[in-house]
Amino acid sequence: xxxxxxxxxxxxxxxxxxxxxxxxxxxxxxxxxxxVTGADxxxxxxxxxxxxxxxxxxxxxxxxHPHHAAxxxxxxxxxxxxxxxxxxxxxxxxxGLDYFRNFSPRPAQATAFAAQxxxxxxxxxxxFMHQRDAHADFxxxxxxxxxxxxxxxxxxxTGTAEELDDYLARDLYIGITGWIxxxxxxxxxxxxxDRIPADRLMIxxxxxxxxxxxxxxxxxxxxxxxxxxxHIARVLAECRGDDPERLAAQTTAxxxxxxxxxxxxxxxxxxxxxxxIR
Numbered sequence: 001x002x003x004x005x006x007x008x009x010x011x012x013x014x015x016x017x018x019x020x021x022x023x024x025x026x027x028x029x030x031x032x033x034x035x036v037t038g039a040d041x042x043x044x045x046x047x048x049x050x051x052x053x054x055x056x057x058x059x060x061x062x063x064x065h066p067h068h069a070a071x072x073x074x075x076x077x078x079x080x081x082x083x084x085x086x087x088x089x090x091x092x093x094x095x096g097l098d099y100f101r102n103f104s105p106r107p108a109q110a111t112a113f114a115a116q117x118x119x120x121x122x123x124x125x126x127x128f129m130h131q132r133d134a135h136a137d138f139x140x141x142x143x144x145x146x147x148x149x150x151x152x153x154x155x156x157x158t159g160t161a162e163e164l165d166d167y168l169a170r171d172l173y174i175g176i177t178g179w180i181x182x183x184x185x186x187x188x189x190x191x192x193x194d195r196i197p198a199d200r201l202m203i204x205x206x207x208x209x210x211x212x213x214x215x216x217x218x219x220x221x222x223x224x225x226x227x228x229x230x231h232i233a234r235v236l237a238e239c240r241g242d243d244p245e246r247l248a249a250q251t252t253a254x255x256x257x258x259x260x261x262x263x264x265x266x267x268x269x270x271x272x273x274x275x276x277i278r
Contacts, residue, residue: 001248003233004033004255005226006175007094007128007155007204010058011036011046014208014223023054026226030248034058034226035259037094037128037206039065041079051088059259060086061128063093069104069112077115084123090259092120093128094155097141100133109134113141121148126258129154135163139170146170151258156206158185161192168200173258175204178224178232180239181212194240198250202258203236205229 005026015022026034036051038044038061047060062083064072083089095116097109104112120127127149131138142152154167155175167174174196179186211224212231233251237244256262 001030001230001233001245002252003031003203003229003248004035004252004261005031005205005207005229006035006153006202006255006259007037007177008034008207008226009037009039009209010034010207010226011043011050012208019050022225022227023057026229027057029227029230031226031229032057033255033261035090035204035255036060038062038083039094040068040071041076041083044080044083048083048086048089052086055088059088059090059261061091061093062089063091063095063116063128064112065094065130066096066098066109066112067101067103069109072108072112072115076112077119080116080119081123084119084125090261091126091128091153092116092123094130095127096130097134097138098130098132099137106134106137110137110141113138114145117142117145117149120150120152121145124150126151126153126260128152130156131159135159135166139166142170153202153258155204156210158189160188161195164192164195168195168197171200173200173202173254175202176232176236177204177206178210178212178228181214181232181235183213190239193236196240198242198247199254201247201251202255203229203233203251205232 036047038047044062051058051060153173156177157174158179180189207224234244237247
Protein backbone atom coordinates (compact mmCIF):
# COMPACT_ATOMS: atom_id res chain seq x y z
CA UNK A 1 0.00 0.00 0.00
CA UNK A 2 1.43 3.36 -1.09
CA UNK A 3 -0.22 6.49 0.29
CA UNK A 4 -0.02 10.28 0.37
CA UNK A 5 -0.84 12.08 3.61
CA UNK A 6 -2.27 15.36 2.33
CA UNK A 7 -2.33 17.07 5.74
CA UNK A 8 0.29 16.61 8.44
CA UNK A 9 1.40 19.35 10.85
CA UNK A 10 4.96 18.08 10.98
CA UNK A 11 6.37 21.43 12.15
CA UNK A 12 4.39 21.09 15.39
CA UNK A 13 6.65 21.21 18.44
CA UNK A 14 5.53 17.74 19.53
CA UNK A 15 7.74 16.41 16.73
CA UNK A 16 10.83 18.41 17.68
CA UNK A 17 12.58 15.52 19.41
CA UNK A 18 12.05 12.83 16.75
CA UNK A 19 10.81 14.46 13.53
CA UNK A 20 13.21 12.55 11.28
CA UNK A 21 12.21 9.25 12.88
CA UNK A 22 8.51 10.10 12.43
CA UNK A 23 9.08 10.65 8.71
CA UNK A 24 11.05 7.44 8.37
CA UNK A 25 8.39 5.43 10.22
CA UNK A 26 5.78 6.78 7.86
CA UNK A 27 7.80 5.87 4.78
CA UNK A 28 8.44 2.37 6.12
CA UNK A 29 4.65 1.98 6.46
CA UNK A 30 4.06 2.98 2.84
CA UNK A 31 3.31 6.68 3.33
CA UNK A 32 5.69 7.78 0.61
CA UNK A 33 4.66 11.44 0.44
CA UNK A 34 3.40 13.95 3.01
CA UNK A 35 2.09 17.49 2.60
CA VAL A 36 3.14 19.65 5.54
CA THR A 37 0.43 22.12 6.53
CA GLY A 38 1.17 25.81 6.93
CA ALA A 39 -1.16 27.42 9.49
CA ASP A 40 0.41 30.87 9.82
CA UNK A 41 3.26 32.71 8.15
CA UNK A 42 5.96 31.42 10.49
CA UNK A 43 4.56 27.91 10.29
CA UNK A 44 4.39 28.09 6.51
CA UNK A 45 8.02 29.19 6.37
CA UNK A 46 8.94 26.26 8.62
CA UNK A 47 6.94 23.89 6.39
CA UNK A 48 8.82 25.11 3.32
CA UNK A 49 12.14 24.67 5.10
CA UNK A 50 11.22 21.12 6.13
CA UNK A 51 10.08 20.25 2.61
CA UNK A 52 13.44 21.41 1.28
CA UNK A 53 15.14 18.96 3.63
CA UNK A 54 13.09 16.09 2.18
CA UNK A 55 12.60 16.82 -1.55
CA UNK A 56 10.18 14.48 -3.34
CA UNK A 57 8.95 13.22 0.05
CA UNK A 58 7.63 16.33 1.76
CA UNK A 59 5.71 19.22 0.20
CA UNK A 60 4.17 22.24 1.89
CA UNK A 61 1.18 24.52 1.92
CA UNK A 62 1.39 28.24 2.69
CA UNK A 63 -1.47 29.92 4.46
CA UNK A 64 -3.13 31.26 7.59
CA HIS A 65 -5.60 29.14 9.57
CA PRO A 66 -8.73 30.96 10.82
CA HIS A 67 -7.39 30.64 14.37
CA HIS A 68 -4.67 33.13 13.36
CA ALA A 69 -6.82 35.35 11.15
CA ALA A 70 -6.69 38.29 13.56
CA UNK A 71 -3.04 38.73 12.61
CA UNK A 72 -3.72 38.79 8.85
CA UNK A 73 -2.87 42.03 7.02
CA UNK A 74 -1.64 43.16 3.61
CA UNK A 75 1.91 42.19 4.51
CA UNK A 76 0.70 38.65 5.17
CA UNK A 77 -0.50 38.33 1.58
CA UNK A 78 2.86 39.56 0.33
CA UNK A 79 4.72 37.01 2.42
CA UNK A 80 2.42 34.15 1.39
CA UNK A 81 2.80 35.10 -2.27
CA UNK A 82 6.58 34.91 -1.90
CA UNK A 83 6.38 31.55 -0.14
CA UNK A 84 4.12 30.16 -2.85
CA UNK A 85 6.90 30.75 -5.37
CA UNK A 86 9.15 28.20 -3.66
CA UNK A 87 9.50 24.74 -5.15
CA UNK A 88 7.56 22.24 -3.10
CA UNK A 89 4.75 24.61 -2.12
CA UNK A 90 1.65 22.93 -3.53
CA UNK A 91 -1.35 24.92 -2.25
CA UNK A 92 -2.54 28.08 -0.58
CA UNK A 93 -3.86 27.43 2.93
CA UNK A 94 -4.78 26.12 5.39
CA UNK A 95 -7.46 28.79 5.26
CA GLY A 96 -11.17 29.01 5.96
CA LEU A 97 -13.55 29.59 8.86
CA ASP A 98 -13.78 28.13 12.36
CA TYR A 99 -16.76 29.22 14.45
CA PHE A 100 -16.32 26.35 16.90
CA ARG A 101 -13.31 27.92 18.60
CA ASN A 102 -13.62 31.54 17.45
CA PHE A 103 -9.99 32.18 18.35
CA SER A 104 -10.16 35.08 15.86
CA PRO A 105 -13.18 37.38 15.40
CA ARG A 106 -15.49 36.16 12.66
CA PRO A 107 -15.06 39.30 10.50
CA ALA A 108 -11.28 38.81 10.62
CA GLN A 109 -11.71 35.17 9.63
CA ALA A 110 -13.84 36.18 6.64
CA THR A 111 -11.28 38.78 5.55
CA ALA A 112 -8.35 36.37 5.79
CA PHE A 113 -10.25 33.60 3.99
CA ALA A 114 -11.24 35.89 1.13
CA ALA A 115 -7.69 37.22 0.80
CA GLN A 116 -6.28 33.72 0.49
CA UNK A 117 -8.90 32.62 -2.01
CA UNK A 118 -8.02 35.69 -4.05
CA UNK A 119 -4.33 34.80 -3.81
CA UNK A 120 -4.97 31.20 -4.89
CA UNK A 121 -6.93 32.45 -7.89
CA UNK A 122 -4.19 34.95 -8.77
CA UNK A 123 -1.49 32.28 -8.62
CA UNK A 124 -3.53 29.51 -10.21
CA UNK A 125 -2.84 27.27 -7.21
CA UNK A 126 -5.07 24.81 -5.38
CA UNK A 127 -6.57 25.94 -2.08
CA PHE A 128 -6.49 23.86 1.11
CA MET A 129 -9.48 24.75 3.26
CA HIS A 130 -10.80 24.34 6.80
CA GLN A 131 -14.41 24.71 7.91
CA ARG A 132 -15.96 24.04 11.29
CA ASP A 133 -19.41 25.20 12.39
CA ALA A 134 -19.37 27.90 9.71
CA HIS A 135 -20.78 26.17 6.65
CA ALA A 136 -23.18 28.85 5.37
CA ASP A 137 -20.64 31.68 5.57
CA PHE A 138 -17.93 29.41 4.17
CA UNK A 139 -20.03 28.63 1.11
CA UNK A 140 -20.96 32.29 0.60
CA UNK A 141 -17.34 33.41 0.63
CA UNK A 142 -16.09 30.51 -1.45
CA UNK A 143 -18.75 31.07 -4.08
CA UNK A 144 -17.59 34.67 -4.52
CA UNK A 145 -14.17 33.42 -5.64
CA UNK A 146 -15.06 30.05 -7.09
CA UNK A 147 -14.78 31.08 -10.79
CA UNK A 148 -11.07 31.76 -10.31
CA UNK A 149 -10.20 28.72 -8.18
CA UNK A 150 -8.45 25.94 -10.08
CA UNK A 151 -8.95 23.22 -7.44
CA UNK A 152 -10.07 23.19 -3.83
CA UNK A 153 -10.29 20.70 -1.00
CA UNK A 154 -12.21 20.76 2.26
CA UNK A 155 -9.71 19.01 4.45
CA UNK A 156 -10.57 17.06 7.60
CA UNK A 157 -14.21 16.77 6.62
CA THR A 158 -16.42 16.02 9.63
CA GLY A 159 -19.70 17.58 8.52
CA THR A 160 -23.17 16.47 7.53
CA ALA A 161 -24.41 14.77 4.39
CA GLU A 162 -25.97 18.05 3.31
CA GLU A 163 -22.66 19.87 3.70
CA LEU A 164 -20.96 17.14 1.69
CA ASP A 165 -23.49 17.58 -1.09
CA ASP A 166 -22.79 21.33 -1.17
CA TYR A 167 -19.07 20.72 -1.51
CA LEU A 168 -19.42 18.09 -4.20
CA ALA A 169 -21.78 20.34 -6.14
CA ARG A 170 -18.91 22.83 -6.26
CA ASP A 171 -16.43 20.23 -7.53
CA LEU A 172 -14.48 20.30 -4.28
CA TYR A 173 -12.31 17.44 -3.09
CA ILE A 174 -12.88 15.91 0.34
CA GLY A 175 -10.18 14.99 2.87
CA ILE A 176 -10.97 12.26 5.38
CA THR A 177 -9.01 11.79 8.64
CA GLY A 178 -9.02 9.43 11.59
CA TRP A 179 -12.21 11.16 12.74
CA ILE A 180 -13.98 8.33 10.92
CA UNK A 181 -12.33 5.93 13.37
CA UNK A 182 -13.91 7.68 16.36
CA UNK A 183 -16.85 5.73 17.77
CA UNK A 184 -18.08 8.86 19.59
CA UNK A 185 -17.96 11.53 16.90
CA UNK A 186 -17.27 9.85 13.57
CA UNK A 187 -20.00 7.26 13.21
CA UNK A 188 -22.24 9.56 11.18
CA UNK A 189 -19.54 9.80 8.47
CA UNK A 190 -19.69 6.07 7.94
CA UNK A 191 -23.30 6.36 6.81
CA UNK A 192 -22.56 8.49 3.72
CA UNK A 193 -18.82 8.50 3.08
CA ASP A 194 -19.45 6.15 0.17
CA ARG A 195 -21.19 9.05 -1.60
CA ILE A 196 -17.86 10.78 -2.19
CA PRO A 197 -16.85 10.06 -5.79
CA ALA A 198 -13.65 8.04 -5.94
CA ASP A 199 -11.90 10.74 -7.93
CA ARG A 200 -12.73 13.41 -5.31
CA LEU A 201 -11.45 11.56 -2.23
CA MET A 202 -8.18 12.07 -0.36
CA ILE A 203 -6.92 10.97 3.05
CA UNK A 204 -4.87 12.58 5.77
CA UNK A 205 -3.85 12.23 9.40
CA UNK A 206 -3.85 15.91 10.48
CA UNK A 207 -1.00 14.78 12.75
CA UNK A 208 -0.32 15.36 15.60
CA UNK A 209 -4.09 15.71 16.04
CA UNK A 210 -6.93 13.20 15.62
CA UNK A 211 -5.18 9.98 16.59
CA UNK A 212 -7.51 7.13 15.48
CA UNK A 213 -9.26 5.88 18.61
CA UNK A 214 -9.58 2.30 17.38
CA UNK A 215 -5.88 1.52 17.01
CA UNK A 216 -4.94 -1.85 18.46
CA UNK A 217 -2.63 -1.88 20.31
CA UNK A 218 -3.11 1.62 21.67
CA UNK A 219 -0.10 3.90 21.16
CA UNK A 220 1.82 5.03 24.21
CA UNK A 221 0.87 8.67 23.60
CA UNK A 222 -2.03 10.59 22.06
CA UNK A 223 0.20 12.09 19.39
CA UNK A 224 -0.90 11.16 15.89
CA UNK A 225 1.65 10.39 13.16
CA UNK A 226 1.53 9.79 9.40
CA UNK A 227 2.44 6.16 10.12
CA UNK A 228 -1.23 5.65 11.02
CA UNK A 229 -2.51 6.65 7.58
CA UNK A 230 -2.73 3.03 6.33
CA HIS A 231 -5.08 2.26 9.24
CA ILE A 232 -7.31 5.19 8.27
CA ALA A 233 -7.29 3.98 4.66
CA ARG A 234 -8.39 0.49 5.68
CA VAL A 235 -11.24 1.80 7.86
CA LEU A 236 -12.35 4.17 5.13
CA ALA A 237 -12.25 1.39 2.53
CA GLU A 238 -14.40 -0.82 4.76
CA CYS A 239 -16.94 1.98 5.21
CA ARG A 240 -17.10 2.49 1.45
CA GLY A 241 -17.22 -1.21 0.62
CA ASP A 242 -13.97 -0.82 -1.28
CA ASP A 243 -10.71 -2.71 -1.51
CA PRO A 244 -8.00 -1.01 0.59
CA GLU A 245 -5.36 -1.32 -2.11
CA ARG A 246 -7.70 0.15 -4.72
CA LEU A 247 -8.63 3.02 -2.41
CA ALA A 248 -4.94 3.66 -1.68
CA ALA A 249 -4.12 3.80 -5.38
CA GLN A 250 -7.05 6.09 -6.15
CA THR A 251 -6.44 8.56 -3.32
CA THR A 252 -2.74 8.65 -4.20
CA ALA A 253 -3.54 9.42 -7.82
CA UNK A 254 -6.02 12.10 -6.73
CA UNK A 255 -3.42 13.79 -4.52
CA UNK A 256 -0.78 13.68 -7.24
CA UNK A 257 -3.19 15.33 -9.66
CA UNK A 258 -4.65 17.84 -7.19
CA UNK A 259 -1.29 19.13 -5.97
CA UNK A 260 0.50 18.65 -9.34
CA UNK A 261 3.19 16.76 -7.45
CA UNK A 262 5.11 15.63 -10.52
CA UNK A 263 5.54 19.24 -11.59
CA UNK A 264 6.61 20.19 -8.07
CA UNK A 265 9.22 17.43 -7.99
CA UNK A 266 10.69 18.73 -11.23
CA UNK A 267 10.81 22.27 -9.80
CA UNK A 268 12.51 21.03 -6.63
CA UNK A 269 15.21 19.34 -8.70
CA UNK A 270 15.67 22.41 -10.89
CA UNK A 271 15.98 24.79 -7.94
CA UNK A 272 18.31 22.40 -6.16
CA UNK A 273 20.50 22.11 -9.24
CA UNK A 274 20.61 25.89 -9.65
CA UNK A 275 21.60 26.32 -6.02
CA UNK A 276 24.38 23.74 -6.45
CA ILE A 277 25.77 25.61 -9.47
CA ARG A 278 25.79 28.91 -7.58
